[in-house]
Amino acid sequence: MNTLKKxxxxxxxxxxxxIEADAGQALPGLRESLAEAKSGAALQVHTPAEIVARRRGRPTGSVALVVKEPVKMRLDADVLTALRASGDGWQTRVNEMLRASLTLAGRLPSKG
Structure with missing residues (x-):
């Protein structure tokens, strides 16, 4: 059976x-990503013109510019170890957790 049929x-x-049982936690966006893979969206064929039109680096125009500021903060060793153990993207997840906490506390407006 070929990959697309699988x-x-x-x-x-x-x-x-x-996957979530193996990870020991719910993984946001996992089902959507798997559904996208199943639909074949990840296997799109690009024309030579589309490939030439691509630029190096991040896309511009259609992607909203998000300005993030680097900060230096001190965390307890066990907290940092647990965050890093969650894998790549842990800093983005920390940002999301802080945003959710501040939104619940009424310190930030809710998105969406």
Whole structure:
């Protein structure tokens, strides 16, 4: 069975449940990513003109500019170890956790 047929045949809920069981936690966006892979959106073929039109670096125009400021902060060693153990993107997840906490406390407006 080729890769595309395997993707089309996969049970997104079953695979997501297995991945989350292995991770020991719910993973935001996992089911959407698996559904995108199943639909074949990740396998899009690009024309030579589209490839030439691409620029190095991040896309401009359609992507909202997010300005983030580097900060230096001190965290307890066990907290930092737990955050880093969550894998790549841990700093982005810390930002999301802080945003959610501040939104719940009424310190930031809710998005969406």
């Amino acid at each position: 993707l089309k045949a996969m049970d997104v809920s079953k695979i997501a449940a297995a």
